[in-house]
Amino acid sequence: MENISVQRRMLLRTAAAGAVLATVGGCGGGSGASTTASAPVATPPVVPPVVPPAATVAFTNVSVHDPSVIKAADTYYVFGSHLAAAKTVDWMNWTKIADGVNAGNPLFNNVTVALAETLSWAQTDTLWAPDVARLDDGKFYMYYCACKGDSPRSALGVAVADKVEGPYVNKQLLLKSGMWGEASPDGTIYDAAKHPNVVDPNVFRDSGGKLWMVYGSYSGGIFIMEMDPVTGLPKPGQGYGKHLMGGNHARIEGAYVLYSPDSKYYYLFVSFGGLDANGGYNMRVARSLNPDGPYVDGAGTDMAAVKANPALPLFDDASIAPHGQKLMGNHQFILASGESGTALGYVSPGHNSAYYDAATGKYFLVFHTRFPGQGEAHEVRVHEMFINADGWPVVAPFRYVPSSAGVTAADAAGTYKVINHGKDISAAIKQSQAVVLAAGGTVSGAMSGTWAHQGGNQLSITLSDGTTYNGVLSRQWNANADAFAVTFTVQSKAGVSLWGARTGS
Template identity: 25%
Template sequence: MKLTQIKYKALAAAFVLASVVTASCSKDAPNEDTVATDDVVTDDTPPAFDINSITDTYYDMAPVANIYQWGYRNVHDPSIIKNGNTYYCYSTDVAFGAEVQPGIQVRTSTDLIQWNFLGWVFPELPAMGKAFIQSKGGAPFNALWAPYVTKVGSEYRLYYSLSSPTPRLSVIGLATATTPLGPWTEKGLVVTSLADASIQTNAIDPTVIVDQSGKHWMYYGSAWDGIYMLQLNPSTGLAMSSGDKGIRVAQRGSTGNSINGNIEGPEIVYNAQFNKYYLFIAYDWLQTKYNVRVGRSDSAEGPFLDYAGNDINNDLDDSPMILAPYKFNGHSGWQGVSHCSVFKDDASQYYMAHQGRPGENSFFMDLHVRPVYWTEDGWPIVSPERYAGVAQTAIASADLVGNYEQIILGYQVVPGYSAEQTDPNFQTSVSLKLDAGGTINGDANNTWSYTAPWLTLTWGGTWVDKLHVERGRDWENKIESTILLSGLNNAGTAIWGKKVQ
């Protein structure tokens, strides 16, 4: 077995990726002389899935010998699509302390909780992407990153990222299939980037949308010159104009002469309820401060505006930040919570999938899936807890009375990348009490009111938090159902809450 050690996204990350040989197995053939008897009982029914088997870390499960039991484990940069009753998840070739073959990992689920590892899209690096990098004097990493999957007509289109140790020598390629599980056929390279003096972003991290007029657009990019938008040919899924790189639609702010951190991993969705396009973007270093920002537009071509009405293509750090490293009581916290996939089920309930890295050890990568809700004025918010299929029974005002842990998703600017952003900047919980008389924390200056599903917290007549109320699992305390709060205040800061009785 040939081992190849690489760095993730051409920066100093601690993943080891390599080839692995997988072997099939089967039950032994029964002995023809064996005679069945009535008192021999066999039961091949698999044990019922236990949600408590989902753990933050998985030292014992990490070896490649367990790869088909990985499930939610070792998921980075997910892209999720639903077909029939099944969700399909495609993700980066990476694992904790294990050597994995390149090819884009594939998982399935019918409930967004229990995931099954099925294999890979490709048996090896795609020939077209590999050949391009080699033709420019580079050697591709032995891994594919950040796939994106979509369906156009009866065709599934899967976009992959292939990069190299040579800075910005990268490609985004396209493969197609008639089913979510392939077989997949390479169709060409959509966009490339070179290690030269040109102004361009790195050609990785694609996401695609068909706008309301029928035009196809790809958004992509990591670091360098921000997030780009490129028009695609609807018939082929490749660039409308060969060699086109697109134009920039989003960038980061600076502190002095230093960029405030990375910008990458876009995701684009259209919400018909508000007739707007939403561009979700990953900020900062993927192992620690990784967080999710969002801008919205009336057009897929932008401009995308932040909560304050600023064009996110300006030299600013934009809000709202709707997901960031956080820590509830009694838990090591979750960091690296970005590069998201946003999708919806048949009932038009939106979800956000992303990696989560436990504070205990930031090299583990767990798949998190969270419900997404929308404020009354059309901004996405995400649940403070992962989806667990909890029944959404009615919640009355009396049910809200009690003690909570509250998290305010603040942010500290730390310009730089892996070397500078070693601290995840966890946002930690504080105590919050909703009193029976409508006050907060026993203070008559702070009040609450409730019109389902929205809870309004008013702080001294200045700050107003508008929070969506739901039932959900308390993952930190393994409580099957509690009350969860998520929303924005009047400054666009995300506010979370979890009832702890």
């Protein structure tokens, strides 16, 4: 039996400055040959300019761990661990609508009774990361899960409601894991090194309308199953489904799939590392032309082959760290001249969901994060994403605020504070460094090389080591400067992301 230790145990929950202190998420092989999918040309959508607000931007924050997003009417909802939920209409100001696995939670009529079988099997008194999807009958299906916490003994089920805010009525359990010495759903004796921990579900439709569920954490990794869109249940005869990534207790969890109509790729988002403030949680992505994979990274590595080395100690990070496109990890932007307040930055950002707005052509990354020097307190954050020239998602450096879209070459030239997210899994916080994008096209300061404005908002940076980073320029709200600033987000084919925020000419 694996020992999940601190990353998988629930932390003391308390309210502090409006934030819930909680450590939640998945608890806890397969193989594949190196594969390179053909690469459709990505054409990022043109977003019409929005006039930035003149006054200081305000946010209303909320704590929902492992937020999974769904839109109902004109409102965005997130559902997360501990049966917490919140809603917003602008991605900036949130209202909490539920929290706590108790009889008073409005999402269920006495959830501890309704989901007694689930909680009993998992030997726990709480629920972990759920997902809510609207299916063919117009009803809302909540895919819920519970885990013992120090082992992958877990249960995953589904409940149904007429309205997104509930109340949800339990339908049935779908999967169990951690049945030591007993047959698993695939007919073999359960083996935590190769079989999944049945938590962290995400249900999505492919471009043809088929329904799928991706799930799993640590243990045997991430798996996918085809679902029946009428019943909301797995189609029969699949066992645990198809293995996509991870194994041998590799610290990979929080899977979420988003299809891009621009690039024609399915993007599989996951979190590597441990979710607590010292765990080095970081978000990564792989892609496929098919909903059930194979999912590959920029090097063409089939992520099904990415797993921990069984010869190394439990939770071997070294074997998985080189793989996947790293979108974001621990970081902090050092205050520049004229800036004030707490320097912006995140600690262990992760367990994201994602959303594509067909009306505006915008992509959003929705996740929880902790903060430098603030322990386990966490909040929901939303950042805009873009598809770069290589067909990979890149994430804007600051949280989402509607802004002007256009950034010319003249606008882009200047001094930036730049974060290099690297590829490591570490509790260290990466500090920004001063870099100059000169009007003549050179890069100097903490980095050296060249840069070019590629038209539209496209930017390329080639450093002196020959590595090229492709991405997007935008204007974002810098709360430390109380103003909008030109920013960039670029990524190399090796999966390293650079973020820049302009601080001067």
